[in-house]
Amino acid sequence: MTDTDRVVVLVDMDCFYCQVEEKLDPTLEGKPIAVVQYNAWRGGGIIAVNYPARSRGVTRHMRGDDAKKICPEIMLARVPNVRGKADLTKYREAGQKVAEVLQTFTPLLERASVDEAYLDITNVVKKRIMENSEPLLTIDKIPNTYVVNYDTADFLHNLKIDSSFCHSNQQLAFGGMIVEEIRKEVFEKTGYQCSAGIAHNKILAKLVCGLNKPNKQTILPHESVPTLYKDLPIKKIKSLGGKFGNALAEELNISMMGELIKFSEKELIKKFDAKNGKWLYNIARGIDFDPVTTRLTSKSIGCCKRFPGNNCLRRPEQVEHWLNELAMEISERLEKDMQENKRKAKQMVVSFAQAVNETERSSSRTQTLNSYNQPRIAKDSMEIIKKYSKKVNDCYNITFLGISVGNFQEIENSKSISTFFKNMNETKKSKCTTETEKTIEKNDSPSTSKILDDSGNDKVDDEKQNSGYTEPDGFDKGDDVENLSIYSATTEELDEDPKEYIYYEDIFPESLCKKPVENSQIEGELKILQLGKTNETDICRPSSFFGKYFDSTTDESITSSSSIEVSENHEKNTIHGEHNFSLSDDIPFADEEKNKTHEDEKICIDKEICLDCNKQILVSEMAEHQDYHFALKLVRSEAHLYNPQMSHKSSDSAVSRNNKKSQIKKNNGNTQKGSISKFLQHTNDSSLIKNVYFQQEASKQSPQGIKRKTSDRKLVSLPNDIENPEFCQECNTNVEFEDKVSHDDYHLAKKLHAELNTTKLNRNQEKVSTELPKNKKPSDISMYFRRK
DNA sequence: TGCAGAGCTATA
DNA sequence: CTATAGCTC
Ligand SMILES: Nc1ccn([C@H]2C[C@H](O)[C@@H](COP(=O)(O)OP(=O)(O)OP(=O)(O)O)O2)c(=O)n1
Ligand SMILES: [Mg+2]
Ligand SMILES: [Mg+2]
Numbered sequence A: 001m002t003d004t005d006r007v008v009v010l011v012d013m014d015c016f017y018c019q020v021e022e023k024l025d026p027t028l029e030g031k032p033i034a035v036v037q038y039n040a041w042r043g044g045g046i047i048a049v050n051y052p053a054r055s056r057g058v059t060r061h062m063r064g065d066d067a068k069k070i071c072p073e074i075m076l077a078r079v080p081n082v083r084g085k086a087d088l089t090k091y092r093e094a095g096q097k098v099a100e101v102l103q104t105f106t107p108l109l110e111r112a113s114v115d116e117a118y119l120d121i122t123n124v125v126k127k128r129i130m131e132n133s134e135p136l137l138t139i140d141k142i143p144n145t146y147v148v149n150y151d152t153a154d155f156l157h158n159l160k161i162d163s164s165f166c167h168s169n170q171q172l173a174f175g176g177m178i179v180e181e182i183r184k185e186v187f188e189k190t191g192y193q194c195s196a197g198i199a200h201n202k203i204l205a206k207l208v209c210g211l212n213k214p215n216k217q218t219i220l221p222h223e224s225v226p227t228l229y230k231d232l233p234i235k236k237i238k239s240l241g242g243k244f245g246n247a248l249a250e251e252l253n254i255s256m257m258g259e260l261i262k263f264s265e266k267e268l269i270k271k272f273d274a275k276n277g278k279w280l281y282n283i284a285r286g287i288d289f290d291p292v293t294t295r296l297t298s299k300s301i302g303c304c305k306r307f308p309g310n311n312c313l314r315r316p317e318q319v320e321h322w323l324n325e326l327a328m329e330i331s332e333r334l335e336k337d338m339q340e341n342k343r344k345a346k347q348m349v350v351s352f353a354q355a356v357n358e359t360e361r362s363s364s365r366t367q368t369l370n371s372y373n374q375p376r377i378a379k380d381s382m383e384i385i386k387k388y389s390k391k392v393n394d395c396y397n398i399t400f401l402g403i404s405v406g407n408f409q410e411i412e413n414s415k416s417i418s419t420f421f422k423n424m425n426e427t428k429k430s431k432c433t434t435e436t437e438k439t440i441e442k443n444d445s446p447s448t449s450k451i452l453d454d455s456g457n458d459k460v461d462d463e464k465q466n467s468g469y470t471e472p473d474g475f476d477k478g479d480d481v482e483n484l485s486i487y488s489a490t491t492e493e494l495d496e497d498p499k500e501y502i503y504y505e506d507i508f509p510e511s512l513c514k515k516p517v518e519n520s521q522i523e524g525e526l527k528i529l530q531l532g533k534t535n536e537t538d539i540c541r542p543s544s545f546f547g548k549y550f551d552s553t554t555d556e557s558i559t560s561s562s563s564i565e566v567s568e569n570h571e572k573n574t575i576h577g578e579h580n581f582s583l584s585d586d587i588p589f590a591d592e593e594k595n596k597t598h599e600d601e602k603i604c605i606d607k608e609i610c611l612d613c614n615k616q617i618l619v620s621e622m623a624e625h626q627d628y629h630f631a632l633k634l635v636r637s638e639a640h641l642y643n644p645q646m647s648h649k650s651s652d653s654a655v656s657r658n659n660k661k662s663q664i665k666k667n668n669g670n671t672q673k674g675s676i677s678k679f680l681q682h683t684n685d686s687s688l689i690k691n692v693y694f695q696q697e698a699s700k701q702s703p704q705g706i707k708r709k710t711s712d713r714k715l716v717s718l719p720n721d722i723e724n725p726e727f728c729q730e731c732n733t734n735v736e737f738e739d740k741v742s743h744d745d746y747h748l749a750k751k752l753h754a755e756l757n758t759t760k761l762n763r764n765q766e767k768v769s770t771e772l773p774k775n776k777k778p779s780d781i782s783m784y785f786r787r788k
Numbered sequence B: 001t002g003c004a005g006a007g008c009t010a011t012a
Numbered sequence C: 001c002t003a004t005a006g007c008t009c
Helices: A016-024 A051-055 A064-070 A089-103 A122-131 A152-161 A167-190 A202-212 A222-230 A243-252 A257-262 A265-271 A274-284 A316-341 A374-388 A415-430 A459-467 A519-533 A545-551 A562-574 A590-602 A619-639 A676-683 A686-701 A703-707 A737-763 A773-785
Strands: A008-013 A033-037 A045-049 A075-078 A109-113 A116-120 A145-147 A194-199 A217-219 A300-306 A343-356 A359-368 A398-410 A607-609 A616-618 A725-728 A733-736
Touching: A008 A089, A008 A167, A008 A202, A016 A033, A016 A045, A016 A075, A016 A089, A033 A051, A033 A064, A045 A064, A064 A075, A089 A109, A089 A116, A089 A167, A116 A202, A122 A167, A145 A152, A145 A167, A152 A167, A167 A194, A167 A217, A194 A202, A202 A217, A202 A222, A222 A257, A257 A274, A265 A274, A300 A316, A300 A343, A316 A343, A316 A374, A316 A398, A343 A374, A359 A374, A359 A398, A374 A398
Parallel strands: A033 A075, A145 A217, A194 A217
Antiparallel strands: A008 A116, A008 A194, A033 A045, A109 A116, A300 A398, A343 A359, A343 A398, A607 A616, A725 A733
């Protein structure tokens, strides 16, 4: 119940970017260092500071010039500027290298940021304890280890003399020993120092990791929690560092974590909500069930740049220029990601902000990612900007641009092995014990034996050829070495040498990840399988695919279908969870919160009942609220098409029971089973329904359901490379028979998406300039056939 | 002039 | 195959 059986570790690199720079330039060794990005204005912004510099008072967010003032001997390392923007590649790669070392100790590793990762070493510890005929630890085994509220030697001594000194502490102590080994290995393999926290859960491991930085590790025994909490500001707990944490402190009139324990679960649930309340109640007692998930690769890849103040982009050519730069970075990173991780992003989000009299309005739009081709990404992004931004005096006044891609799907589908895996997992699942266990995120499923089968994964080949040299449509800006200064007023790039443009096909000439997997690797996997059965999985090597799944004593999620997870999640969060509250509205956006809540308390007259959920919704917000249901249905209707290993998961995770603060409770509840028929009312096209049902059924029972999802590109491939044509009336094109269902689904999604945007535009009149998206719709679709 | 440039999760 | 807020590094 207190969940003290796990041994969870958080490893965090010490002043990471500084260490990276220090290793690259040994003359920096031992000196005070800070890493800045963009040197031109006031010495650049500091994003990392090493310990010698910290002791001189230098901090993150200072300007380089100011750091020089208080620490004249400081060495400022600069983040590389590539294509006019900061390029963080070397730090990402350094972080990756560290993660690979960590991975050799356990597959139960969750990368939490560029420089930290959680490890669940419970099994490693248990195994070590069993192996050790001598279950005693001596101080020399954990020379760099602190124990909260103990002298380390006393802690070990207690373990020796007092058998009732709980077993969980024995596990923590051995965990400490293993973490000493882990950190040593990291240093030997990478040259970087790190610190670690060792506790029974993620929140506490993270918390104590920072207590004895740098280059030290800290154990937190469960019984030390009250002492630690006593004078610990609430904001030190991860996810309580912002608005929610402040609201919490204010609402309860407390400031230290220790005070939180005075409140009953009921009270907390009442003041916050069920999810937050329960979480807080547990955290106050040092309990956190959030499992360590196994994820090594990021779920999104993005890049962005600000254009503050006078540097804002006014002319369309400027916007285009920067979108080209961003798209180029994205394209390169995606290409590399595809080769390394055997996956393709399917979604792109274009974000931007505009200065609109004094204030900044930011917005983003999602699009299907059509291609990894840079000009194409840039062009699609530009179209979004044109469509959804509003000009003032013919000026865009863009202060921020960002492109991010995600929704990765694995490239090849080796049916035999994944099926095998699935079965194994089910077997295992039946044995499974209880709640809090390791979970596996779906994203990191590995590549397997198959070498690229027929199903047309080599789409990218076409794209590469296409992007190769001359680009038929709207390809420019990138290749001419134009007068840079017209593109941006950013001082930075004026002092950078204008890099020549490089296209990714130059860099990855033969591209394509046709990397066959060696037989030996497969054999290795199978071997690990055996080990898994005998409970020895923790010794398994680095990226053993199967190893992961067997290592956890329980797992979840892999076998449960996405759609089920979605609805469970949803029920919990929004439907059943609220049925005992009175009316009035909960809500929305932090900015308007105060006004809103006051309004809501007094008035009910401005509300309508939402037909989808029966809640009372402010009329002014109904449209937006409906968008939500719309999106939800969209997701539900399509979730079945996804490989269970990809995409969303339900979570108890920490980062975010936040968002709202003091809540006003919501009315009712009542059921609503995101029924598809409701969704139909929106589409007005009953033929679509059949597709939805059909797809659901198909994917339930047949492997094709999984296979179908693969190539998006295929949906738009041309008649000439189609073997079994099937005519699509929607777009007047022949489509590969096997892909027809998926193709239809694509049109469905496209329509929904378009309608979504239309709805929004009509409502936010500010954003509707002249063109009506509805008129645009046809051209939107035809766009997909424009490429040759 | 200007806290940059990421990345993840929860919510409507 | 949504848009945005919030949190963190
Ligand atoms: N607002 C931030 C915070 C961090 N980072 C980068 C620079 C850091 O070097 C790296 C890791 O962040 P940490 O918070 O772990 O800080 P450090 O590793 O620099 O120092 P510490 O020794 O305290 O972990 O991420 C960043 O770019 N912007
Ligand atoms: Mg760090
Ligand atoms: Mg960190």
